[in-house]
Amino acid sequence: MQFSILLALIICLVPTTAQEQKTKKPKKPRKALETGHETKLGVVYKTVGKRKLEFDMYYPAAEAGRPCPVIVYTHGGGWAAGSRFGAASGGFAPLFKILVNKGFCIVSVDYRLYSKQGTVRMRDCVIDSKDAIRYLVKNSKDLGIDPKQLFVFGDSAGGHIAQMLLLTPAKDLSGDKNLADVDYCVVAGLSWYGPCDFEKTELFNHNDRPDFRDRFGPRITDKGVTAEEKLRLYREMSPINYLKKDSPPLLMIQGDKDTTIPVKHAYYMEQKAKELGAPVQTLIVKNAGHNWRKVDAEISPTRTEIINASAKFFMEHLKKQP
Numbered sequence: 001m002q003f004s005i006l007l008a009l010i011i012c013l014v015p016t017t018a019q020e021q022k023t024k025k026p027k028k029p030r031k032a033l034e035t036g037h038e039t040k041l042g043v044v045y046k047t048v049g050k051r052k053l054e055f056d057m058y059y060p061a062a063e064a065g066r067p068c069p070v071i072v073y074t075h076g077g078g079w080a081a082g083s084r085f086g087a088a089s090g091g092f093a094p095l096f097k098i099l100v101n102k103g104f105c106i107v108s109v110d111y112r113l114y115s116k117q118g119t120v121r122m123r124d125c126v127i128d129s130k131d132a133i134r135y136l137v138k139n140s141k142d143l144g145i146d147p148k149q150l151f152v153f154g155d156s157a158g159g160h161i162a163q164m165l166l167l168t169p170a171k172d173l174s175g176d177k178n179l180a181d182v183d184y185c186v187v188a189g190l191s192w193y194g195p196c197d198f199e200k201t202e203l204f205n206h207n208d209r210p211d212f213r214d215r216f217g218p219r220i221t222d223k224g225v226t227a228e229e230k231l232r233l234y235r236e237m238s239p240i241n242y243l244k245k246d247s248p249p250l251l252m253i254q255g256d257k258d259t260t261i262p263v264k265h266a267y268y269m270e271q272k273a274k275e276l277g278a279p280v281q282t283l284i285v286k287n288a289g290h291n292w293r294k295v296d297a298e299i300s301p302t303r304t305e306i307i308n309a310s311a312k313f314f315m316e317h318l319k320k321q322p
Helices: 002-013 018-023 084-088 093-101 122-138 157-167 227-236 264-276 303-316
Strands: 039-048 051-058 068-074 105-109 145-155 188-192 250-255 280-285
Touching: 039 122, 051 084, 051 122, 068 122, 068 157, 084 093, 084 105, 093 105, 093 303, 105 122, 122 145, 122 157, 145 157, 145 303, 157 188, 157 250, 188 303, 250 264, 250 303, 264 280, 280 303
Parallel strands: 068 105, 068 145, 145 188, 188 250, 250 280
Antiparallel strands: 039 051, 051 105
């Protein structure tokens, strides 16, 4: 008995290897957005297998009235990382606080994430996010939101998802069978440095180098699919293919020195919109890389100006109440 206790103590006292210490590095705490107003955190909108998918709701002040307009936020992270808690990060908190003070409810959504060893693909990220909207609309009365005042916003991968939420028909890409019949209409959408087309892979080649490699393909298709199936999935996940003359308004804000999602995407969507007469606006940020990182010189417009332009876009498309 004493020997067993002594052995356990020795094991506890043996220092871990550098690799073990690295893997045991504490994770950054997940924090919700602090607005000073009502919140609903961890709302389960659907279950996939044993995984519960959740979103957080940040309401405006009570005196703003109910039901209130809602902005659905889909986080970035390459469809493989990030979470709904990104709404509280330094880049987004200032914008969301402005919008909450303007009377909007912000809904920050978690969706399943891609991994090399897993089965989740980009399509699932979009389906989950669409199901979050379907849940919101289906339960809009209980949640105190206006289903006719629905907006979307995302950054990077989340910007792509936001474009898909905005432009694809409500019944497309169904997931949860209990939500499949829910209809909805998005008023307007905002994409920060999100891609618009995967079929045109040269849009991702920021410097037109000859050895360019398609980095995001594995997040769209499984290995070994036929060329026809690969093309179908690439087209299905490309928001530009859903753009129409009567599509809801879209604002794309992208940096001209972004090497992750090059500014080519904004220019290409703008070109297609002009051909169709579709309501797409672009705002190009000079000297900006991904996440508005400064490249060579100060970015223009500034981060504050980007936030103000984003808030203005939503306010301009907010329907006036009778």
